[in-house]
Amino acid sequence: MKFSQRGSHMMTTSGLRSIMADVATTRSAGERWLNLGVGNPAFIPEVGAMWHDLAQQTLDFDFATESAGYGPSRGNARLIDVIVDYFAKTYGWNLTPHNVVVGPGSQMLCFIAAALFAGPGDDSMRRLVLPCVPDYAGYLGMSMDSGGAEGFAPRVQPVGRHRFHYLLDRDALRDSADIGLLLVSSPSNPTGRSLDEDEMGCLVATADANDAVLVVDNAYGQPFPRVARTSAPPLWHPAVINCFSVSKAGLPGERLGFAVGAPEQISAMVAVIANSALHAPHFPQLILARALETGRLDELATAVVQPYYAARRRNAEDLLHEYLPDDLNWRLHTGDGGMFCWLWIDEPWFDDAKMYARLKERRVVAVPGRHFFPDPDGVGRHATQCLRLSITADEATVREGIRVVADTLVSLAGRRA
């Protein structure tokens, strides 16, 4: 059997696949893991109850008519109309159905954008650039061509004793050429960092200068699920495609997201969905239509989800300070909250892959930092000195997991606890 070049390339991209393999391992029956690895949202009872109720209504009123037939590749017409109204009410955007496409998750929507706007062009290679590295591990497998996603070396700013922050590399952006697609999560997975208006303006200017598209992945931010704080609302601009997902609002298993952008970009995305998946599943689309038109998702995002994650984050920060030795050079990305703690262990002996392996021996899963850098070997030691901890498990699991992380760090440092 022979694979195509693309086939071989797709099989080598490993960060997200390794995270998905951990999802499978930690869900195996009879296994007990302290899971600080995967990006599942927390189960919040009020949110679960809302989805259950809306799913029941959808089953009662729409299942027979909608789920029994194929539908438009752009998305269910009722959901599209609801999305158009929702963005008019929420942000004053003047959309029509031509600005919207629904897909089976925002991972797929970003993948489609990468296929459309990055790769070999008429006269040059259109580059897929991640302007805010480290960024979501799922972006690294998005290019179907070798070369793949690129990023700039991170610009690290230490803050106080145990904090740090990444700065946007405006010079690198200004000097870049041949960009086809800029792709960024804001608020970011893994750092929680949310771009402000000025930073977003810099990305838009870079996209304009390259005749490129900027995809902003709002999976954690506004208008829902509000898992992390945002510095600015989503930006409407002809060069920008905004992606939204219901996953972190509590429905990751139903695979649903949508994108909003200029009609010519969106109609190209609709074409790829038609060719690859026909359309997104109807059942969750109609659940989402109900959640948006009744305002229930917005209410819960603001009144429940946002405070819930803010409290979890404070708790995780307290635990890090409680368990990690003060004289060890660990730093937490300042961020704006979110589902993760992004740690930088600025010590010469620390290696994220070794740490990951040691933690797994103790049945704790965390994600090695290198999975969030397109070229971990090309950016110096930093990419292998980071670790992502998810804080969505129950409090006892997060406490015990962070205790084991601290204990493992102490033993890797060759010190006594």
Ligand SMILES: Cc1ncc(COP(=O)(O)O)c(C=O)c1O
């Ligand atoms: C930034 C970001 N974008 C997209 C996704 C995937 O979203 P979806 O489930 O809608 O495909 C994730 C999942 O972890 C993510 O962190």
